Amino acid sequence: MLELKNISAGYNGVKVIDNINICFEKGTITSVIGKNGCGKTTLLKTIGNLLKPLSGNIFLDGKSIFDMPNDHIAKRISFLPQSRRVPNVSVYDLVMYGRFPYMQFFRIPKKIDKMIVEDAMERTGIIRYKDRNIQELSGGEQQKVYIAMIIAQNTDVILLDEPTTYLDINHQFEILEIIKGLKEIGKTVIMVLHDLNSAFSYSDKICLMEKGEIVIYDTPQVVFESKEVNRVFKVDCEEVYLKSKMRKQYIFSL
């Protein structure tokens, strides 16, 4: 449903990602992995229309996103940047900002907006601090509030830049479970992850990048067997079977 054709992008004319061709399917989670500076965030920003590509085109359901007006794209693609300002507002107000693309001229939330915001807060388990000031919350709780804002934006494609970085292990899993829930309601999630273990456990597809190009884009199993991760990150990767959870897990070491 989301297709990138010959995308090259970068900053000040210097290419960071070069000639990317990739297609993301509806209702899947894709993790983009790779070393620092390999162009993961640049790729995400280009898809999110925050960065104009130097060349190439992006098609959403067959239509080029560069032919769509800004507010139209905001109803189809949402993006959660890694670092952002934490404004001094209540949790409820921040989640309501996610409804901004749908608001009319006077920007007054309608009943449907309020219902969607309540639902998003319910989904992320933040409803009990809906009236708290977001600056008083912990990093993990703040991240959930931002995810709720993205859910309220109600887009088909959701882009997340390192959603679990800096969070404790429990919050990391909570966030990943919320993301899994999004896939179940048909959203296409594309995220940058540094934690390879979570990337392999939670994704349908892994997109491994190196020096601005895609090395391999396939299911975690295939990517594991290709040994490309070992080469790019210079690590060893082992597969273990967790009997109690009935699933495979990957362990990385030097």
Next chain:
Amino acid sequence: MNILHRFSIRRINNNCKAYNITVIFILIILLILSITLSIGIGYSKISFSSIVSFLLSNGDSSSKEYQIINYVRIPRTLTATFVGCALSVSGLILQSILNNPLASPSIVGVNSGAGLFAILIVAFFPSYLGFISIASFIGALIATFLVYFIAKRTRASKTSIVLSGVAVSSFLNAIIDTILIIKPDSAMSRTYFLIGGFSGVTVADLRLPVLFIVISVVIALGFGYDMNILSLGDETAKSLGLNVVRYRFLLIVVASLLAGSAISIAGLIGFVGLIVPHIGRFIVGYNNRILIPVCALLGSIFTLFCDLLARTLFAPFEIPVGIVMSFLGGPFFIYLLSKQKRGFIDA
């Protein structure tokens, strides 16, 4: 100051509609009160009944009281009301869109632009002294457009706007200082302009600036919610569909129209534009939609109050209102700073 403490608790719960409406209602009453006092109090006392009969326009138009109200008090009161409102809203807009709690109208170059044009008139065209307010208004606009032009070339980031404002200001100030050395006679008028004041303004001087101020405040009121979105940071705002660069430019134009209009009638009384937005946030929190009307009202009240003191404190002598503002505002601002809870002073 117990009441301020209570305010700071309510501030956190800024969803409280009833509280916000109450605040605005109280401020409107205070504004009406200040306007009445400003008309009534001064070198010659005016009775309340003659203010009422003036407002109902059935007073004796030849009486001394009527003349004072009509030609001295009314223009002065109107000036203080609109100037205070304009500078406060301008400061609020700049602080929130530049994410900079130190921002005030002077940061986009309006002060030095207005100052330069005023000094040009004083030094080289003394026979056109009557046009000094229009000239300084034009100067303020030219300076801001210069700032935009430079900032736009650097893609209008928050820092580049501030830095180009500083650069343009210092360049224009250099021209002002040069003129002062060549034409030392113009220094007196300059001092008056620098400190600012409301005396000697006529209703005719007010027409154009007030028109600009009213239009700009109405526009600003309409953009309150978009300013909230802008405060999420450029990337988040953009992914929510807001055209960040266009909105930031538009809001800066509005802010400089406000500041330019205010400066052109009252000279450089910049302090109100810095502190009123902070006081406003202290009372109602960070939602710009409520903050804009609150700052507009607070700015007018604060300015009227300072002007009242300026006129009466050492009557029959009058101190420039800018000085009173700094005397009152400085310590009060320091008090707020020392009282601040976490996150109070971040725009």
